[in-house]
Every structure is written in C-alpha cells, then in structure tokens.
Amino acid sequence: MDLPVPPPVSPMLAKSVDAIPPGASYEPKWDGFRTILFRDGDEVELGSRNERPMTRYFPEVVAAAVAELPPRCVVDGEIVIATAARLDFEALQLRLHPAASRVRMLAAQTPAQFIAFDLLALGDQDLTGLPFSERRAALERALSTAGPTFHVTPATTDLALARRWFDEFEGAGLDGVIAKPLELTYQPDKRVMFKVKHRRTADCVVAGYRLHKSGADAVGSLLLGLYDEDGSLASVGVIGAFPMATRHALFTELQPLVMTFEGHPWNWAAHMADRDTTRRYEGGSRWNAGKDLSFVPLRPERVVEVRYDHMEGRRFRHTAQFNRWRPDRDPASCTFAQLEQPATFDLGDIVPGLCTSP
Known part of the structure; x- marks a missing residue:
C-alpha cells in the first residue's frame, strides 16, 4: 500500500472520566471491534486495536470498502453487528473463526457494518495533524454517499444532547459517550479523548x-x-x-x-x-x-x-x-x-439506514 498514513497504526484512545466534560464533540460509544481501515484502490486492510490484522474475518466489509469508500483513505471506526435492532457483541465474537468456510458462512448470515468516526488520510493528504473539527468535516464529506455497510457516527457539540444519548442509547447496546476536544490532533496509542461509561x-x-x-x-x-x-x-x-x-x-x-x-x-x-x-x-x-x-x-x-x-x-x-x-x-x-435493565432503543434511530441481521 502507498498511503500517506501506512499500516499499522495504533488507534487513538480515551481515558475514563466520571462525567461528560463540557466544550467537546460528543459521540455514542460503540461496542464492537475497534478498527482502522486502510484502502488503496483494490487493496483493503483492517487493523485491530492491537494492530492485529482482521481482514480475513470480515470479507463483506472489505468488499463494501471498495464499493463505498474513496479510492485512497484511512478511516478509524468500529466494526459492529446489529441484530434485532441492537448491537450483538456475541455474534461479533463468533466471526473470529479460523476456518475460511465458516468465515464465509457467517459473513452471509451475520454481516457486519462499519461505524466511522475519524479520518486519518484522504488521497495523498495526511490529516492526522489537523484538529478533530476539521477531520470530522472531512469524514462527513468523504463518506456522504457511503452505505449500506459504512456509516458515519452521530456527533454533537450540545452537552445536553450528549447526556440524553448517554441515558437512552444503552438500550440499543451502546455503552456510553466519547468526548473529543475540537482542537485535538490524531495521536496514536495516546489516551487523549474521554469516555464516560455506565457504572x-x-x-x-x-x-x-x-x-x-x-x-x-x-x-x-x-x-x-x-x-x-x-x-x-x-x-x-x-x-x-x-x-x-x-x-x-x-x-x-x-x-x-x-x-x-x-x-x-x-x-x-x-x-x-x-x-x-x-x-x-x-x-x-x-x-x-x-x-x-x-x-x-x-x-x-x-x-x-x-x-x-x-x-x-x-x-x-x-x-x-x-x-x-x-x-x-x-x-x-x-x-x-x-440487574438494571435499560429501556429498549432502536439502532435505526441512532444511525438511519444501519442494517440489521435477521
């Protein structure tokens, strides 16, 4: 691959805090496999949080990347599986199977989706040195026509809305809120974002x-x-x-x-x-x-x-x-x-068009 941000890359991380901090960009915290996707034409690689390749386990995501993403890009996000209108982490774990035949069968039975929340490179441009507010805008433009497999996560600077997301979205299988300072550059393997999770x-x-x-x-x-x-x-x-x-x-x-x-x-x-x-x-x-x-x-x-x-x-x-x-x-x-049971919340109300498996 010949990209301005070549693989492998360790994703930028978040530190736990007790309350949602003010003055940031807020996103739902997705519960899946953290993945940095690299696309250079027909070449696609999926790198995990520990830089272990996951490409072989998600052939449907690789094929969708060629169909839906810009020809040369590096996207940070989360691979998820949705069943019955909520995230299903157990089904996602079952996708990590050593047998190629099993991988193909599960790709058809429980197809995965990719929730994108950062853009590290586009074309020949390395975006990691830009503030997050600019990377977010570039991500929305770059994936404006993506779907049905690739989706851009919702984001807001409204603290009250972020608090509502924290309370409501757990019912769809999400597990908190991420806060990103608007001026934050992309810093691999550094805990410079913030996460608030239910305790x-x-x-x-x-x-x-x-x-x-x-x-x-x-x-x-x-x-x-x-x-x-x-x-x-x-x-x-x-x-x-x-x-x-x-x-x-x-x-x-x-x-x-x-x-x-x-x-x-x-x-x-x-x-x-x-x-x-x-x-x-x-x-x-x-x-x-x-x-x-x-x-x-x-x-x-x-x-x-x-x-x-x-x-x-x-x-x-x-x-x-x-x-x-x-x-x-x-x-x-x-x-x-x-055990406390969160109220049910439909994934389609969080990301319109997010596909669900049977």
Missing part, C-alpha cells in the same frame, strides 16, 4: 477460581455466577485485578471451599472440545485460542459485590471489578433480577 454494582456468587499465571499458590481470577429463576447457577464473568499479596491470601482463604466437579453446577469438561460453546458461555478468548479454560471448583457459598458497566446477553461485557465482600448476603439471593 453499576451486582452481588455475585464465587463458584471457582483460576490459578495465577505465575504458577504460585495464588488466585488469578474468581469466577462469578448469578442464579436463574429455575435455580440454576449461570456463569456471568470473572474478576481478577488483585494485588499479589491479595492473590496469595485468597488462595489460602478459599481452600476450605474447594470441591470436586461432581455436584458442582459448572462441570464444563464435557464442553471443552467445543471451542465455540466454551468461548461463548465460559469466558474463553478468540484472540488466544490456546488459553487454558480449566478452573478450581468451589462450593458456591461466598458472595462478592462487583462493579460492571453493562451486560452482553447473560454475561458482563467487560471484566468486572472487585468492590467488596458481602458476608451478609445469602448466595441464593444473587439473581439476575437485581
């Missing part, structure tokens, strides 16, 4: 742990569960950000609760050969197909309060954070009913 707490049952990667007598992560109406314990995520001293202390504290898999609600051994099932329901990683998914089962007797931003299906979308232990809570009371 909530939930009381969860600790049903197991994974050992720390050091191999020492230390806990790497705790496995969390919530009870369904039928009394079954569902896996909802993990917490793992502990100081090393705490990891050692937890290992010792939890030994009296260690049990065998016989009688434990999560006997996942039968599912280990089915990687799609394991990744989707038991927290595995499509970025690391060889990840060890084994764990030490515990009697589900301890309750922990965790912080989380939102749910993706029946799991925490991002790794939850430890808040405090709850010895006063009965594990049986830790149910899905405690």
Whole structure:
C-alpha cells in the first residue's frame, strides 16, 4: 500500500472520566471491534486495536470498502453487528473463526457494518495533524454517499444532547459517550479523548477460581455466577485485578471451599472440545485460542459485590471489578433480577439506514 498514513497504526484512545466534560464533540460509544481501515484502490486492510490484522474475518466489509469508500483513505471506526435492532457483541465474537468456510458462512448470515468516526488520510493528504473539527468535516464529506455497510457516527457539540444519548442509547447496546476536544490532533496509542461509561454494582456468587499465571499458590481470577429463576447457577464473568499479596491470601482463604466437579453446577469438561460453546458461555478468548479454560471448583457459598458497566446477553461485557465482600448476603439471593435493565432503543434511530441481521 502507498498511503500517506501506512499500516499499522495504533488507534487513538480515551481515558475514563466520571462525567461528560463540557466544550467537546460528543459521540455514542460503540461496542464492537475497534478498527482502522486502510484502502488503496483494490487493496483493503483492517487493523485491530492491537494492530492485529482482521481482514480475513470480515470479507463483506472489505468488499463494501471498495464499493463505498474513496479510492485512497484511512478511516478509524468500529466494526459492529446489529441484530434485532441492537448491537450483538456475541455474534461479533463468533466471526473470529479460523476456518475460511465458516468465515464465509457467517459473513452471509451475520454481516457486519462499519461505524466511522475519524479520518486519518484522504488521497495523498495526511490529516492526522489537523484538529478533530476539521477531520470530522472531512469524514462527513468523504463518506456522504457511503452505505449500506459504512456509516458515519452521530456527533454533537450540545452537552445536553450528549447526556440524553448517554441515558437512552444503552438500550440499543451502546455503552456510553466519547468526548473529543475540537482542537485535538490524531495521536496514536495516546489516551487523549474521554469516555464516560455506565457504572453499576451486582452481588455475585464465587463458584471457582483460576490459578495465577505465575504458577504460585495464588488466585488469578474468581469466577462469578448469578442464579436463574429455575435455580440454576449461570456463569456471568470473572474478576481478577488483585494485588499479589491479595492473590496469595485468597488462595489460602478459599481452600476450605474447594470441591470436586461432581455436584458442582459448572462441570464444563464435557464442553471443552467445543471451542465455540466454551468461548461463548465460559469466558474463553478468540484472540488466544490456546488459553487454558480449566478452573478450581468451589462450593458456591461466598458472595462478592462487583462493579460492571453493562451486560452482553447473560454475561458482563467487560471484566468486572472487585468492590467488596458481602458476608451478609445469602448466595441464593444473587439473581439476575437485581440487574438494571435499560429501556429498549432502536439502532435505526441512532444511525438511519444501519442494517440489521435477521
């Protein structure tokens, strides 16, 4: 490729803040795969946040880039999949499959879209040194005729509207608001934007742990569960950000609760050969197909309060954070009913023409 901003490029990042700051350009925070797209004629590359290429996983996006984008450009955005008028991150994760035949099938069954929110280069011009207000205007012009796969994210400088977006758009699967200073140049791998995300707490049952990667007598992560109406314990995520001293202390504290898999609600051994099932329901990683998914089962007797931003299906979308232990809570009371349910909001009301998969 012969572009003024050649691949790979690490995307510009955002730091978390507690409130939406004034005096900026505001956008919905999309929940997908952050991607920088490079197009030079018929050549198209999709680079992920960690600069890992994703081109092979989204052939429909590559084809649409040739059809819808300017002949030579570099666009920053998010690859998303929309089903039932909301974002579906689980369906997006399933697209990262090693088999080419599976990739082709999923591209037809659950086609992805691209939400563009910055323009790094156009033709022979490097735009990264321009203020964001000028890059945004150039992006709107460059993608004015794009669609149905490529869309420009909504943006506003109205703080009151941004606050309304923060409250309403979660119902369509979005997870907050991004604020960009109008004079901000594009700074790869720098946290110079701002993000505001929903913060909530939930009381969860600790049903197991994974050992720390050091191999020492230390806990790497705790496995969390919530009870369904039928009394079954569902896996909802993990917490793992502990100081090393705490990891050692937890290992010792939890030994009296260690049990065998016989009688434990999560006997996942039968599912280990089915990687799609394991990744989707038991927290595995499509970025690391060889990840060890084994764990030490515990009697589900301890309750922990965790912080989380939102749910993706029946799991925490991002790794939850430890808040405090709850010895006063009965594990049986830790149910899905405690979770806040955002009001439904249609993606088509956020980005008109955004395609949805069946």
